[in-house]
Amino acid sequence: MLQLYFPSTFLDGELRVTQAGRDLRQLTTGDVFGELAILYNCKRTATVSAKTVVRLWYMERQTYRTIITNKSKKKREQLMGFLKTSRTLKDLNDVQLSKIIDSMEEVKYQDKDVIVREGAEANTFYIILKGEVLVTKNVNGHQKQIRRMGKGEHFGEQALIREVLRTATCSADGPVTCFSIDKEVFEETIPIEHLELFDDSKVLQEAQAPVKSSPSSTLRFKDLVPVFYQEGRFQGDPVTLGVGGFGRVELMTTVNHGTYYAMKRVSKKHIVAKRQEEHMLFEKKILKATQCDFIVRLHAAFKDTRYIYMVMEFCVGGEIWTKLKEVGRFDEPVAVFCTACVVEAYAYLHKKNIMYRDLKPENLMLDVKGYVKLVDFGFAKEMVRGEKTYSFVGTPEYMAPEIIKNQGHDFAVDFWSLGILIYELLVGSPPFSSSEPQKIYAKILDGVLKYPPYLSEAAKSIISKLCRPRPGQRLGNTKNGIKDVRHHRWFSNMNWHKLRVGQLDAPTVRLIRKGPCYINFDRFPVDQTKVDEEFSGWDRDF
Secondary structure (H helix, E strand, O other): EEEEEEEOOOOOOOOEEOOEEEEEEEEEEOOOOOOHOOOOOOOHHHHHEEOOOOOOOEEEEEHHHHHHHHHHHHHHHHHHHHHHHOOOOOOOOOOHHHHHHHHEEEEOOOOOEEOOOOEEEOOOEEEEEEEEEEEHHHHHOOOEEEEEEEOOEEHHHHHHHHOOOOOOEEEEEEEEEEEEHHHHHHHHOOHHHOOOOOHOOOOOHHHOOOOOOOOOOOOOOEEEEEOEOOOOOOOOOOEEEEEOOEEEEEEEEEEEOOOOOEEEEHHHHHHHHHHHHHHHHHHHHHHHHHOOOOOOEEEEEOOOOOOEEEEEEEEOEEEHHHHHHHOOOHHHHHHHHHHHHHHHHHHHHHHEEEEOOOOOOEEEEOOOOOEEEOOOOOOEEEEEOOOOEEOOOOOOHHHHHHHOOOOOOOOOHHHHHHHHHHHOOOOOOOOOOOOHHHHHHHHHHHHOOOOOOOHHHHHHHHHHHOOOHHHHHHHOOOOOOOHHOOOOHHHHOOOOOOOOOOOOHHHHHHHHOOOOOOOOOOOHHHHHHHHOOOOOOOOOOO
């Protein structure tokens, strides 16, 4: 059990800290140890033993995380309740209000400070958090007081509707704290029809458009046969494309040898032991409903008493991770193309309210044309816009700060990981790395990005904007959403339409080796293990 220990402040005692038999330091009354254990799920890095009689206070990690989670939720609820007191915002739904919380900036003013001045260009909307604001207007050369505003009231809404100049001066009467939001962010965040902030006809058309269902598969399990290695020390063994804690991915074809498939085979007993039943069912649900050229297709799913099987599209080019290790780092055009494919996959998933949460080179595959496809949806989650989730998931090097701090996260974490991916593709390794997860988390929270001299200014710009610590300010999560990512100058040579319709020549093609269909994958020995049967029935609807 991972715990944080607070040595007693009222009893004497002494502790000894050792590592691999070597003394590191002594701990006495008032010292603290084990603090990393409550923050991160990691192994102990040293041994602590008592030299004398010692009494300790301690806290378990789950208790700490519960306290932090409850504090974050309470703070968010308070902010939500405050925004609902605003007359302009009171009719907005919780999704829109949550977006405001993520996007607004807190600004403070001293007594007599001018917040907005009559006649100046108007582009910002303000809500008063604390204090009072005097509204005055120039009448015959003198400032005439029109009204006094307090907590919960707002001003500057006309600036968000049309191009106008300020019609009055607003000044702080004593210390004042406001929430502010500029015009572009407001238009994206708060679509209030009676203020004519946007034309909702396109949105309504999209909502009423019929959803295409995936074509019913006629593939039968008994028609699938394994593909065998044709040479080398595994000659004659069935081809395995990948292995992991989840199971194995095997290369299959049909009896008539018409098409290749990647079949993911997972032990049902292992799924139950790891409590992954819901994740597996959700992964199948997502892939079955997905029709996107940048996400791997699910052709069929089967089960027996021992395994569940997911028969997926075979991406002959292999993993981006393998290619990156072969060449060291990608040229910028290759990195731009790979990232653009991910952006299109994100756009598709986010429109369906699905967070991906597991972006990394290992989960990106190359098809025969060199186009990149997302695979492995084990950490994906369906989210209502405006809500937060508090689960601690992801690959350490790619985790956003809000996941590590347990503050609650949403779609913004996908844009953080996109910035990390761009860095790794261009440099060959992620910006925050260590052999110990807790050191990775500490580096992420420090937020210091160090760029090699060969990175372009555009590359550094998009990485820094995607990896902003505050999720509400992250590129892709502000203003025009994912359109802001597409419009960044790093993608200035990208024809997004041609990419979507598959008309671009992929610069990644040269990374794909020619030979047997499995030549772009590592080789693995055959699995002789026979797993136990499982009859709990969790896969009834699989």
